[in-house]
Amino acid sequence: MTLEDGSLRTPLCDLLGCEYPVILAGMGGVARSELAAAVANAGGFPTLGMVREAPSLIASEIGAYRRLSNRPFAVNLIPAATDPDLLDQQIETCLAMEVAVFSFFWDVVPEAIARVKTAGALLLHQVGTLRAAREAEAAGADVLIAQGQDAGGHVHGRTPTFDLLRAVLDTTALSVVASGGISNGKGLARALSFGAQGVQCGTAFLATAESFAHDYHKQRVVTAQGEDTVLTDGFVLNWPKGSVVRVLRNSVTETFGPALMGHDPERIAHKVIARDGLIPRLRQSTDSPLRTTTGDLEQMPLYCGTGAGEIDEIVPAAQRLNTLCAEAQARLASGRQTPVGRT
Missing domain, CATH: 3.20.20.70 (Aldolase class I)
Structure with a gap:
């Protein structure tokens, strides 16, 4: 090559x-x-x-x-x-x-x-x-x-x-x-x-x-820098315990404080914050906002890599x-x- x-x-x-x-x-x-x-x-x-x-x-x-x-x-x-x-x-x-x-x-x-x-x-x-x-x-x-x-x-x-x-x-x-x-x-x-x-x-x-992806998610990526992302296992409902994601900081990650890791899905309340049609989307689930999503998009995981600044x-x-x-x-x-x- x-x-x-x-x-x-x-x-x-x-x-x-x-x-x-x-x-x-x-x-x-x-x-x-x-x-x-x-x-x-x-x-x-x-x-x-x-x-x-x-x-x-x-x-x-x-x-x-x-x-x-x-x-x-x-x-x-x-x-x-x-x-x-x-x-x-x-x-x-x-x-x-x-x-x-x-x-x-x-x-x-x-x-x-x-x-x-x-x-x-x-x-x-x-x-x-x-x-x-x-x-x-x-x-x-x-x-x-x-x-x-x-x-x-x-x-x-x-x-x-x-x-x-x-x-x-x-x-x-x-x-x-x-x-x-x-x-x-x-x-x-x-x-x-x-x-x-x-x-x-x-x-x-x-x-x-x-x-x-929902336009809200896209716009957040456009305005973000790499340092605006965090690694956390706090968005873990629907995935195995300990599964880590990189997301943009939001009101949910702020509530974690320094405890970005160690979240047990068995101890997370199932609170509906958005929907895709009739399908409910839960706070701290792995579901990101799509074109079809309505509700509190800010609290959903906004997946984003460290290359966002480009x-x-x-x-x-x-x-x-x-x-x-x-x-x-x-x-x-x-x-x-x-x-x-x-x-």
């Missing part, structure tokens, strides 16, 4: 069938068909965020995506945080609809990996630790997404993105993608110079026109992707990003 000419094409692009080594993170609720298709049609690789969604919605979103784009895509599921019966139905729905790429996250569940691999699908597995990286590779993952603690949303490890990236690269021969706090071309160029074959972006695409407006997803890639190409072509690590 040569970087000096500013080329962004890596073997990952050939593996996934995209033009640029930029993956849309499978953000639950946010990365739906409209956003996924916009990223795909602009040359990136899209992931539909379908964590714990009903099989009917998964089928609907896959169908909607295919009406908007004929390019390859992945479906993101989280086996370790999904009821086994629902997970079985989700995977069955995807396989019946000939989904060729899956993206998994959180604890490694070998049985789920084996099922999609046996069906001939490609598997990307996001990991937050070296141990998880080794487990995912041993279970059959094709690509490792090294997610550092700089990422918005659910964060599985406590290592800064580029420290984890270097460590994972040193322990595997698989293609490795960097994720966490990368919102501009400088981050992409740096990741490629380390030896990564691409990056995964969430926050950068959340603040786009096609994102299914995002100053809401733009079409294609524009964000094109700008990010152009910046990276310029840095690499000018030699401002000296390649380090593996090539």
Whole structure:
């Protein structure tokens, strides 16, 4: 892989069938068909965020995506945080609809990996630790997404993105993608110079026109800086105890004071603060505000990575992707990003 000419094409692009080594993170609720298709049609690789969604919605979103784009895509599921019966139905729905790429996250569940691999699908597995990286590779993952603690949303490890990236690269021969706090071309160029074959972006695409996030969430990201985010396990209803997220500070995190960690979901009152149609949304749940959400949006978790300071407006997803890639190409072509690590 040569970087000096500013080329962004890596073997990952050939593996996934995209033009640029930029993956849309499978953000639950946010990365739906409209956003996924916009990223795909602009040359990136899209992931539909379908964590714990009903099989009917998964089928609907896959169908909607295919009406908007004929390019390859992945479906993101989280086996370790999904009821086994629902997970079985989700995977069955995807396989019946000939989904060729899956993206998994959180604890490694070998049985789920084996099922999609046996069906001939490609598997990307996001990991937050070296141990998880080794487990995912041993279970059959094709690509490792090294997610550092700089990422918005659910964060599985406590290592800064580029420290984890270097460590994972040193322990595997698989293609490795960097994720966490990368919102501009400088981050992409740096990741490629380390030896990564691409990056995964969430926050950068959340603040786009096609994102299914609520406009309130998008605007908060646009006005935020990285230091406006915190890591906490206080938004934990619906997920396993101790699950940590990176969110923008709000009135809920302020009530935590210094006790950002150690929240027991069994001891959290179920107080309805918002709704998506007839579906209630609870204070301290993991549900972020979507286009369809009404209620007290300020108290909901506003997922955001430390790269928020690089995002100053809401733009079409294609524009964000094109700008990010152009910046990276310029840095690499000018030699401002000296390649380090593996090539």
